[in-house]
Amino acid sequence: MIARGEITSRALVDACLERWRARDAVVRAWTFLDPELALAQADAADAAPAEARGPLHGVPVGIKDILYTRDMPTSFNSPHFQNHFPKIDAASVAVLRQAGAIILGKNDTVEFAVNGRRAATTNPHDAARTPGGSSSGSAAAVADGQVLLSLGTQTGGSVIRPASYCGVWGFKPTWNAVSHEGFKVCAASFDTLGWYGRTAGDLELLAEVFGIRDDAVPAFASLDGMRFGLCRSPVWHQAEESAREALSTTAEMLRNAGAEVVEVDLPATFDGLTNAHKVIMQSEMRSAFLPEHRLIGKDLYPELVGILANEARQTRADLLAAQDLAASCRAEFDAIAAEYDAILTPSTAGVAPLGPENTGAATFNRIWTLLHTPCVNVPGLTGPEGLPIGVTLTGPRFRDRQILAASALLGREVTAKLPQAA
């Protein structure tokens, strides 16, 4: 609409701010939002000549508050970084600005995007429930209509889980398809930038902005004739009834639309990936958080202190065994998944639990983060009390656009079959 001249960026930002003012006392999705700064960016966008307008021209975006922004503070939602203000943009924020985006503000997060202090954010569907973590504010702000797009990050399940709980589209690309420069590092082998939107098209728009390309994308016309793998994953025993139903409902929808759905059992070696994820993440955190460990020490939250002190006594041999298992399973999963147009798997064990202390678990996300595969949360289904629950489509590494295209078709089907979720 901006491109067609049907709306100004100022009007769009004003509408976001209006929603924010009406709902912020309940949803609390932002650690920093300066209306004047946002409107100044919008006015500058509206004044820009047509030839200087990028694909996100005038569109407001929320930024998880572990990503650096040159004109806004970055707190990591840590009590130790409340006055932290690096005057630099994360690589991803710089790309958004160059594409014309308005940086609306900073979205609340679980402390350091790991654990510890929770975001103040509530689930827009039920304020007693968690929006999920760690990209809590990014998912909730989009779900609540306070912003159109937002950036999050995932090291365990921090993009996909909040998307499932909040009922929005979420995308974690293949590891390192997008630069992770300029955000607080947790585990360098896993940290992945991701994003949220209201539609599959939103996710694809940002994929285009971030230059994500597959070698080739199959031209899917419809679900009819497509081939999906159904992977319950090695942690299926932890799925609640709502997740089981979401998966079977989706599989049935796919079959009814003419797609083939084939059960995929991962080899027994994949059973070790959840533990491998833990060993790699915690070992790498000891490199990443060494400055905080030295400077802040025991005033960090107790679980982090325990990890940094290596109370679990993880050895370098443990780390190498985990890394080498991860690497061999990456190649193995690519080969398995190449037989399908996409792999269907749970996004979360169930609907959003009661918050704020419990932000849910990354149980169903960790192995995909470890495997570096592209993951889309397809929203639209609901569980108990009408709460949202998503399903994940994934596939081989660097088939990001293929998985996004398959997800768009699935999303259309979900919307058509369950109009209450539209």
Next chain:
Amino acid sequence: MIARGEITSRALVDACLERWRARDAVVRAWTFLDPELALAQADAADAAPAEARGPLHGVPVGIKDILYTRDMPTSFNSPHFQNHFPKIDAASVAVLRQAGAIILGKNDTVEFAVNGRRAATTNPHDAARTPGGSSSGSAAAVADGQVLLSLGTQTGGSVIRPASYCGVWGFKPTWNAVSHEGFKVCAASFDTLGWYGRTAGDLELLAEVFGIRDDAVPAFASLDGMRFGLCRSPVWHQAEESAREALSTTAEMLRNAGAEVVEVDLPATFDGLTNAHKVIMQSEMRSAFLPEHRLIGKDLYPELVGILANEARQTRADLLAAQDLAASCRAEFDAIAAEYDAILTPSTAGVAPLGPENTGAATFNRIWTLLHTPCVNVPGLTGPEGLPIGVTLTGPRFRDRQILAASALLGREVTAKLPQAA
């Protein structure tokens, strides 16, 4: 001496500044050095109570100018970033400060630590020759006695090559043993922080400061009875006479000291690693430099523009094949190298070539960077015209302290046998 109260930090910094003033017109190792700022840090260190003194208390360190420093600009030696001043410390710089170090200034580098604009730095042993790249200023400043320690980074051969050319000790730890947060990313799978010093003990001191630990370190009493692998590597045909002599001289020294030296041939699969390094590095650069590509475009230096435009037409399949080969060779090399106390291999193809345009090549470093193994440049040998040439000791991943300990023993032998290099 500082710890014993025999010298003040101010006297030490003054001595460095005196050397800098005497030599800077020739060596040009710094992009930023503010004597007043350095002396103010030294005075603060001298005023600190004994209980607040860390292991680097009052010791000046140079910082490669791609690492962020909260009180100094960071130019990447790029014409496009001359006014770049992120008010944040890289994780490694924060750790140094907490340990008591004085940040003396920023060391010149090849543009973005990749290619393009050369550092203004010359080789302290012969101003007509390159100090090597990309950590040119970091190596030269230590070699010339302008600073005691310095930080560099390596994505191809950017720590070890300058150490060999400048005749200083250099160390590239196992990948991600030290956080690479806070420097300009080139290739996330390879970027490794490293450092320079005047002795093996200098390298070990910083390893301790950066919390680098092996599971266990053999107690080497002397070279007598130790077991070394001699690995000419798949690029041996590119070794010049000086590198061949350095390797055979070192092997002879080891044997004369009672060590066993066994030829190690790498499996044929390792022949693909040089190309795999190129594919991974260039593919990952397209993620890392997307902001610069979008914002600066064709005004970047031509080789970088070609890589960012993917003129080589590298596919995602090429990248994945390279990544999976790298991963399997990492595990395979660990098993091969575990049979030895350390692996001896060339540091460079020869002595420093005539500069400034030619900064030498990373030929003999790339596969170790890709394999993530710890590498030490042991200096002391010389080639034509008395120019320095080093040799590398490496070993399995996360045997960093073992390789440092073996290097210290080798260094003692080199110094004893070649007194002119002491």
